[in-house]
Amino acid sequence: MLVISHTLETGTVVYGTDRNDGTGPIIKKTGFRPSQNLAEHPEYGSAYWYVASTRRRRAKTDYIDRCAAALRDAGHQIRVEIDNTTLPTTSFAQLEQERYERAEERADRFTTFADNAAAQGTRAIEQVDQDRKQIPLGQPHLIGHHSYNKTVRQEQQRNAREQRGLEHVRRGRRWRQRADAAERFQSGRQAIGTTQRRIERLEAEIRAHDRFLAGRLEHWEITITTGSTGEYGISLDERLARRPPGSHVLSLDEGRNVAEVLIAVGPQARAEIQAQITLLTEEVDYWRNHVAALQADQGMKVWSKSDFVRGDLIQCGGQRWYEIVRVNPKTLSVANGVNSVDLKVVTRFNARSATGGPGWTDKLPYHQVTDQMDAAEARTRFPDAFSAADPA
Template structure:
């Protein structure tokens, strides 16, 4: 059996070296019931998807090592979660380039399949045109067998043509999605929601790191107290004012610290992207831009602001039966079926596209509606 090496670094991800075709590692690492690895012809080895620029997935690596060892292989694992990975901006640029390559590749693939399906379908229609419309199969005639075989062949060929056209539509949709990858990812509302999520993750990781640090220091103090002569050494340490040696970081703390650094880098990148969008003229709305009685534009419809909250705007419920372009508190009160209470909605500021004061809205509502010609 061969010696297999599993390595993990942030720039390269999790890779498996030393496997050969037919040695049985394929069924263990990949395939149905495998450990989730895939083989790359470009890399020439097995890799764990979505492992680049992330800390090691110890559960997947440990499961792969266990299965390979049980199969008789010698497995060596090298994990480096402390070394810095790629800059997030460079990684994002690489993802955008791959999306452009996918769009071009999928577009060619879809065009080829759609052209093949249409060509086959038109060819079948031309061949079928030689049979008169409504011509039945002459049972008992010498042409019966040939006629049936021809119809069966055309049916199978039409099925192939339909599958080719469906495959072409599928790849065309994939190409369109790949073309809009960067547009959707760098959209301002999406970016604002991503920044809010990253900030929450940073706060959570800071709390977790602090709890891990306190726990490690408590365990180190307990170990020092359990050693004979600890009281005397502690007295001398305080007398000489010497601090304790720093507690070595555990693998879990190393992975959490690395993840926090990567998250902070990603947050800084998207915050810079928002500043660029602001410089280009896009508006980032906030609670200081609205007051009670103003109108907010949400997905093509104006809503009267009932209350301004730190993260949301409270507006009348949008499903009250009034489908006009402007929903006011008065119209919502008349439209609601239940009496005494006004149903409301909350819209985040990342979903607001415009603002109008009450005076401006009154002028707009006073104007006559345009007549359809």
Template sequence: MTDPTNTAPECPQHGPMSLRTTEQLFSGPVYACPDEACWNAVLHPSDKLVAELKEQGKRRGTITITHTRADGTLLEGSRKGDGVFELVRPHRFWFSRSMPGTLFIRQSRDKRADHWSIRRAAEALRKAGWTVEITIDEDTRRSFAEAEADRVTRAEERTERFTEYAGNAAARSNTAYAGVRQIADGIPMGQPLMPDHHSYRRALRDRERMDAGMRRSIDEGKKAEYYTQRAKASGSYEVFRKNPPRALRRIEKLEAELRGVERWLRGESNNGYTRALTPDTVAELGRRKEELEEEIGYWRHVIAEAEANGFKVWRPDDFVKGDFAKVYGRWFQVLRVNKKTLTVPSILNVHQAVVTPQNSTYGEMTHTVPYDKVFGRRSAEEMERTLAEASSS
């Protein structure tokens, strides 16, 4: 439906919006982009509500909710105490001290917009008399490398912050313990409480202060230990993310997801599930395909750098039947070379350093081991020489 007054707002991406009405969720004037794959909209409160608010002397302004994959979902136009936060909090919106006047949906960056939460929040605001403008741009995003660099930077900031917290807690713990020692040094060793002595009340207070001080020292010590562990975890974030075996498993998972997206785009089933190829679905699948290809390329570059620095990526061409592969710190004879795994005697053998079908604790039981779990190779001849040298010495 076209707005007869020619005052319809414009979609930033597709031009003038159309006036629509819905019977359930959005009762009242709603402008929406005519493009079927676009979610941008403007919601106005009903004329009746506006009239009631005017009679009560209340004025409402315009709230804008924007989403891009680069910045996430942001709500602007609110002021402290205007009631907006209370209205949108049930719909995943939160506040940040670093962004006064802006609310946001947590963990919404680099992801598709949560249309359900956005529209529910917009309806709650509209019913309270606010005009709500929704702008969703799924095509504006950061590259995966930029997002990963930002995550590493924030991990470094957390490391500094938790290190400071740990140092402060340790200092408070030491101060509390020093206070306890100071009181204890003033009490003769083995001195009992003497109810009839004039110092009895002071002695009681001293013991209460010592007890409180020790509890405070212990609590602060636990805080220092906790923040130290948090700082350690944050400090190892980049190493954890770029660990080559872990990166290889991540690539395999992403490639499987990419194959599924490509099947859906061809109209095929993916593990028994099909997708109706509406314009919105096709657009979203295309974006996801692009993101997956970019992320896979990033992690392949990480693996290439690791190989240049000496890390060995084991592949089927590196093994033949009868070789030995180092897995979980022990050597297992290769029984079969598969595309993604090696078949070896049972990895439940806990005593043998070198496991063959003949000495396996579990007889003919076998296991398959993915190549990212392999950390060494020896041919049958090399293993025979190694065992002969070990037995002779």
């Protein structure tokens, strides 16, 4: 029997499978991926197929349902087990370290592939060059001579070997690119801008879960006047009794025959969401500590609203300065225009639109800011960029 299991610790895995058991073509079509590094289950046996990005997350039931249906249609016995509530024993810090170790292994493996492919291609091309040097310069194929067919075949063979060599070289370049990407994985994932965006996304997920746990607001008829709902003739209290425990009426408007009802979250869904909040909170704490370490150890600046005022200049990765027009909670509105490519300092006074009128403003998140200059220094260093009528 095959077991499709999902837990927060292991993610979604198909137990009872291996590489050559014949289930691969079926399972692969449903979105599962192969891996030889999956841990064996003490009861269900080995595993070879999994769903990516499902550890510490709720089960992707569409993947599981498709896989189970496909395997059953093929005559296999399937059991599905889903546990979205039991917290994993592996901490997020351990999981993150495992990611970095796998990236290092990929980098080493891909580098070996790249070196082997490049060396094989280079040897093939050099051998073809040596063979061609044996032919006198400008020697044509002697049409009608007894050697004509042989020389044509030899030239075709040399061309084919050369193309195979070039393909090995190209394959080596592709492996090299993948190796470089694997080497950059940890630095890219830990970059301060990337980390700040990740924290914002995780916090948004936590807020969404909190809103879900608060319940869903609905407006019901106090007395149902049509039979289209399937609950015609059932009282308001009886309808509430069919909903999850904790659902209740917030207000009644008998004149409009409308009840404002809060639908509570069921016990199972609540337990699953609370588990997700716990895991997401752990991730946020980990990445906040990482940002704090970058600030303390490397002196990196984490910009916020309190660091800027209207009229300051900022840079965002290049040499050009932009004037701040407005300071927002999460972004800065900066001056911009079609002529900004010709300007070293872009202000609301020299930025122009395509029609020659004033320019516009663009929003830049704080994590894109790389340098700052206060308004007084900006007007001292770049007086030509500001209007004489500037009230600032």
